[in-house]
Amino acid sequence: MTVRTRFAPSPTGSLHIGNVRSGLFAYLYARHNHGQFIVRIDDTDRERSTKQSLDEILADLKWLGMEWNEGPPDEAYFQSNRVERHREAALKLLRERKAYPCYCSAEELDAKRKQAERERRRPVYDRKCRGLDFPSDLALPEKSAGRNYTIRFAMPLDGETLVDDLVKGRMVFQNSELDDFIIVRSDGSPIYNFASILDDVDMRITHIVRGDDHVSNTPRQMQMAYALGFTPPAFAHLPQVLGPDGSPLSKRHGATSVIAYREKGYFPEAMLNYLARLGWSHGDQEIFSRDELIGYFGFEACGKSAGVFNAEKLLWLNFHYLKERPIPRLAAEIKPFIARRGWAIPGDDAWLEKAVATLHERAKTLVELVDFASFYLKDEIEIDSKAAAKFLKPEIAEPIRALAAELESIEGEVSEASVQAVFESVLARFNLKLGQLAQPVRVALTGGAVSPGIYEVIAVLGKRRTVDRLNAAVSRIEQPA
């Protein structure tokens, strides 16, 4: 049997780190077994579902390379288009008396629930309407037709439901603990729990991979599958992803969506690698390509306990992939990030590559790379006042002037070697150590006390811009603003 897994996001917001990890594991499991990965859009909540978040989620999945075999834009994979099928299945259950109408009002149920809580009893439905007789041709609810009742699933009253979870192992639930939950609302719309398992069996999903916040739904869904005459799929419930404080990851923990990291200049390789290692391992290996992930993945190597999202490790991984990136590729990838700042690139591709080459072991993300490259890209550099106070002192004005003059006299464009020669000459003339001249020059050229090697910086900046900035620094020293 071919493995078929699915990822079923709700388009009600950005794709979340914890969510997408479940999707990733489903994807990896399918690919590992040469099976199929299906994306289904669970958009039954019409109020909160938006086209925008749908597009964003799909873009995130594509960015991560989690390509799907079946799914959007095919309309059949939108849950909202399957309402008739859900209602048909509910009607079948009703006809077979495996489901029944419930006439209790929402207010009544609410009151009972509150009272149960007050009395510290289990807040479950008391099955008040279960014994009621109802006509064998009873129709499904429909408010406009005045059929203002809900349909409840008639859960087996005894026996137990076994869940042999691929991650958690065997879990046993007493059916008596399961309640007769609603499957069709009084407005006629199906409830998620019902629609979801129906869609899964209809789509011939073999393994449901999802977060373990769904475990308690599992025995109910299995019972529904049985009632409908299906064999339920296998289940793999992955532990939750937590924030640094140990509570479930949420917006208040800062960046928790895929798109946030995409915009911060992270690579999909890093995100994939990080997500996979959160709750799954393969010995001591830390770095995995997508193919390795697919080759090694299995639920037996998944942990059972919740994991804390560690943004620093993600950053480190991103740094790793950034260092590995070929320079031309990095240079191409950084362009949109530069454009987003509204900056022009003062040179051709070869020049950009030279600039990027000096930075690629310092920046951890593409956004950081642009930050670091700002003094290459813009001429209006801002001189850090502390750095200026420390290094741009009167006694260094003369050596800088000399350096500028010697650079100016070089025929054609400067190179790292020619710059070094000039430095050595000036150093000897003024009896200075390299650090004594390099730091002031660094401040003059970059605005700060930290940058790539000073010869590299000058070689990238070029003779004209270097000399101009050196002269500007000399003026600044001699006539402080």
Place this chain on the structure above:
RNA sequence: GGUCCCAUCGUCUAGUGGUUAGGACACCGGCCUCUCACGUCGGGAACGCGGGUUCGACUCCCGCUGGGAUCACCA
């Protein structure tokens, strides 16, 4: 509260009855050095507690404690 799940360094984890309990991120220190990084070398850091089982428990069993999930006409 009922039900279910979980428990190795701060974090992600390896471990499957006998190990100096390993790796990675982070942290600290040395080296390299024109600054900062990179790199490199080194360091500190964990088996929640209590009972069993066993010649021997991080590993198996029980209890406790502590965390978490879930109990909607949400998904």
